[in-house]
Amino acid sequence: MTRSFARPLLAFTAVLAMLGAGTPAFAQDITSPAPTGAVTQNQTAAWPIDGCYSIYSNAIGLWVRTNLTGSPYPLEARASTNGSWEQFCLQSVTGGWSIYVQGNKKYVSARLNLADHPLQAIADRVGPWETFQIFYYPDGTVNIYSPAAGQYVSAKLNSPPGYPLQANANSAGSWESFDIRNY
Structure with missing residues (x-):
């Protein structure tokens, strides 16, 4: 769905809610454009579910890890094996998903106050910067979108x-392609 339809659809949804018609199940997903062929987390009951996973960067060919050697705990696609630094828990939150890092017990944040909005595991609680949308493709790949940044997550x-x-990516391409797998 393009951004030009988002505001009118939100207004229509608000009118329906005031009239008692209820809110469509997909209303929280219309803030970001789903790439062609993708479905959002609310359009598929099979995946994802709250739980812990590993994230694999298809462009880099390496596992995403949290660099726990020191603050600000950046997320990087640099691990050749899948170990404790590569474990993330997805938790359903209003508007999408939070990503919790087991290693330092912090939430992943898209740092909007820094250039290029790096992902860092530094937040104690979930807010707009810690909320992500996940677009799932039938081949098992995903794109991760930050509504707060209005950008896709890129390796x-x-x-x-x-x-x-x-x-910091305006659209989803090969650098924005990930797999989320059980570890």
């Missing part, structure tokens, strides 16, 4: 060796 292929994750 920066041109920034070795850490390949940081940043919420």
